[in-house]
Amino acid sequence: MAYAYLFKYIIIGDTGVGKSCLLLQFTDKRFQPVHDLTIGVEFGARMITIDGKQIKLQIWDTAGQESFRSITRSYYRGAAGALLVYDITRRDTFNHLTTWLEDARQHSNSNMVIMLIGNKSDLESRREVKKEEGEAFAREHGLIFMETSAKTASNVEEAFINTAKEIYEKIQEGVFDINNEANGIKIGPQHAATNSTMGGSQGGQQPGGGCC
Amino acid sequence: MNYIFGVIGGQSAGPQPTGAETVQKLCDRVASSTLLEDRRDAVRALKSLSKKYRFEVGTKAMEHLLHILRTDSSDTEILGYALDTLYNIVCNDEEEEPEENHPKQEDDMGVQFTDKFIQEPDNVTLLLTLLEEFDFHVRWPGVKLLTALLKNQCAQAQGIILVSPMGVSRLMDLLADSREVIRNDGLLLLQQLTKGNAAIQKIVAFENAFERLLDIITEEGSSDGGIVVEDCLLLLLNLLKNNSSNQNFFKEGSYIQRMKPWFEVGDDNSGWSAQKVTNLHLMLQLVRVMVSPVNSPGGTSSCQKAMFQCGLLQQLCTILMATGVPADILTETINTVSEVIRGSDVNQDYFASVNAPSNPPRPAIVVLLMSMVNERQPFVLRCAVLYCFQCFLYKNHKGQGEIVSTLLPSTIDANSISAGQLLCGGLFSSDSLSNWCAAVALAHALQDNLTQKEQLLRVQLATSLGKPPVSLLQQCTNILSQGDKLNRRGSRVQTKVGLLMLLCTWICNCPIAVMHFLHNQDNVPFLTGQISENLGEDERLVQGLCALLLGICIYYNDNSLENYTKEKLKQLIEKRIGKENFVEKLGFVTKHELYSRAAQKPQPAFSAPEHMLFDHEFTKLVKELEGVITKAVLKSSEEEKKEEEVKKTIEQHDSIVTQYKELIREQDSQLKEMKEQMASLTLQNETLQNTTTQQLSQIQQHKDQYNILKLKLGKDNQQTASQVDGAHVNGLQLEELSQLREQLEDLHRENQSLQTQLAEKDNVITSLKAEGVPSAEGSTSENTEILRQVEKLKAQLQSQTAEITQLQTERQELIGRCETRATVPVTGEDSGYSEKIAELESRLSTQNTETQKLKEEVKALLEGKESMEKELASATSTVAILQAEKSKLQKEVQDSKKEQDELLMLLADQDQKILSLKKKLEELGETIDDEDDLDTKDQFDDEDDDDEEEDEEDDDE
Ligand SMILES: Nc1nc2c(ncn2[C@@H]2O[C@H](COP(=O)(O)OP(=O)(O)O)[C@@H](O)[C@H]2O)c(=O)[nH]1
């Protein structure tokens, strides 16, 4: 299907916080209470509309375990948005946010939009992290924040869409270099004609001495 | 630079230094020279020696070279020489080298030096950093070196690259290099890098590999392009094969649409170069990877849909019907079309509608089948057509019906060749391969389709003139029973196996077909004869299949033929063959060396025509039936009876449980209804109570007014003096009386409504009772609540009645007083007054009767309430009974739940055990093969192993 823009997202955070469930809820509109542990990375996609424009979201759901951290790092550079997820019923997942954020900031491009997500908001009775704490952390680190439930679908659409809105605004402001696909943004086929100055942006230097 | 000439020239006088000595000298120089130029020259010299004295350079110089890479990174020239030298040491497939050299030892050397290099992961990281150097002389050998390292020690090198920050991403940048050599060698590097490593494959895809590779393919002219296109396609295959995440990404990125133009090769093509054939072959494979039967069904079906929507399938069908297409491309195109339509009804329908551009136009299916039963066509092509036909019929009842219908008497079209005719021709031709293919094809038209199994029984064949026609079913057995007289090009066994598979599929799960088969008196003796005979090795499979066929005749027997009931057939086996012998023969089928191979995947792929024995779908059928048939035959009739009984009791038990479940469900819904009714009853009760309160207050008002009246009357009695005064008093009295009457009327009306409401309530309760009685906690309490309210109501009504009675007596008194008063004044002046009194009196008496009526009504009301109470009491007791029943049921349900839980625990335990066993196996050094390995594994692998694999594959489907 034709789209105006394509954004690449990654979903990061400790294992078990509900990353895969969030993706499944967003792409398939369903919740799977029991499912496999994500090994490595899984892909999902969906089309959304912002400002009357079709935007394709390509989302990579990563494995949260420590052993996969280095693999996850390979995805930061090419992503335009990241959903950083913790579990409101497990304080340790909130405590690890700083590490995740450092990792993300270090390996991503500086414009990557990060949405902080406190997931499992349906489990109010087991809450260990107050909403205000999430808000404070987000404010302190310049992130957008939302509490979601992959189970009830509450705020799930909003989380993905608001992240896209933020990216879209940055594009309008000219912050993002949309011609560099390495930023995780691609212009759709119908827009490409007006913006086609791809390639050629090779790393300078002399052409190098011919061929063998 | 004399020392170089000393080495290379080799002509100088004096004792020649050995290669080792020279290498050592150069190494010392590299290590000790302070001048960059000296070092550079020394490294260059090492490079020139690195092929001839590979071992020496490898063992002595590697450390020094690595040191140079670290310290002299500013000089691209020395870096280039060092990398070239390292490449020469590590690389095995140097084409310039003469072939006679011991290649085995060479390989070892490459791996050995690779191990040494990789031992220090930092070396690989260093190499990755050097690849960022744009200079051609550094980047190119760097790429080649890394490729060689990956070739020699793939998994290890991959592991290091995967964890080095941005490692994979950096290598992806090679595809954007403007220098073609580097881009092309970058492709080879990425091919090695992505081999068998899903994590790397995903990162490479994430880095826009699909887009870039598809762009390169287009730029290079698609299938007309050179080896670069081939390399791109190989890399794409690496990225997509067995990687569902990447397949999903490929599909979601709309890249399937970009494959369509690849296949626009047309009829007027400009020849078929070897490269073009290779390219197209890979392109077709790429399509197949996306719709492979081993993928998840959801993934495959969405890709199939996309391939139809973008016209890719249509394009492939054009190639199918085009002329001048090389045979192997045609074959692979048929295989590809097969998998694009397999199990997708839209695509299957489209395929059925494709016509060949012949005159007159013929359906593509017919044209293909003509090739299948044509001996002159290549074997692989005939296999491909069979696969295509199978995929067309897979989960396609409509297609199955269409094929079978071309054989039925009413629909046969004499003027054109039909699929059915071709299949029949193949079935009875003198070529065993045609026999087998046609039999399997026909079996697929019957797969899981009872209607068609029955329809096909109608087919009659005309044999020789003058003889009566014979049924298709019988003709198959007739051929089977020809024994040595059966004359076929190819193999007799192949023909028999094909026909037996068709018969088994046909009569399986179809008692009518079983009956048809048994009806012919010759068939059973033929089967028992085959099974009991001591035949040669090559006939064993035939024996096994005969046993299977006989087993199906028992298992799906509806006992409608007296001579061949289940029981009689079993006795026959016991007498003629022996149970154990029968089971052993039956086992020949799955124990056959080619069985597990066929069970692995749907495509009929055989290394040689004589290996064409098993059909994939048929292996599934055997797996399903072997166990049940063995059981059915081994069991004595008594055991069977017992089992039947047990089964019956279990069934009964089951049905009881289901009944109870249904009852509970029913009661549940009744309960809900009742609760609703209760609620409305409670509401009614409330309004009733309100009315009663109102009435009470009105009665109070009446009483008060009567009191006033009484008072006034008393006054009248005392002062009989003043007329005017009396008239005044009487006027007042009159007014009050009429008011009283009105109020009484109100009272009456209200009582009436009270009564109707009660009647309604009564109705509700009767309907409640009729609809079934509630059974749950809560209902009783609600009932008692109602009861209590009714009691209260009753009490209120009683007190009301008492009050009314009191009122009445008071009124009586009043009337009495009025009468006595009327007798007192006898004067003429008082006549008007007495008239008025009389009137009052009569009014009072009507009031009296009205009150009487009221009393009666109240009494009736009371009775109604009482009966209602009784009904409620009986309802409550029914509720109690039902509740007891329900709790019993609940306990039963709980028990069965507990049982289930225990089973689950058992299962979990077992899982745990399996896991630990697996772990132990792994600890013991056993590796658990993955699927890729299976494909390349020898087909005569250990039987047990293969059986397990086949399980896995079946799970996938
Ligand atoms: N109640 C509740 N459970 C959730 C929610 N999201 C995920 N889960 C559960 O949390 C567990 C881990 O979820 P998963 O998506 O696999 O986490 P991941 O490791 O971050 O991918 C699963 O058992 C889910 O059923 C949520 O919003 N509410």
Ligand SMILES: [Mg+2]
């Ligand atoms: Mg997950």
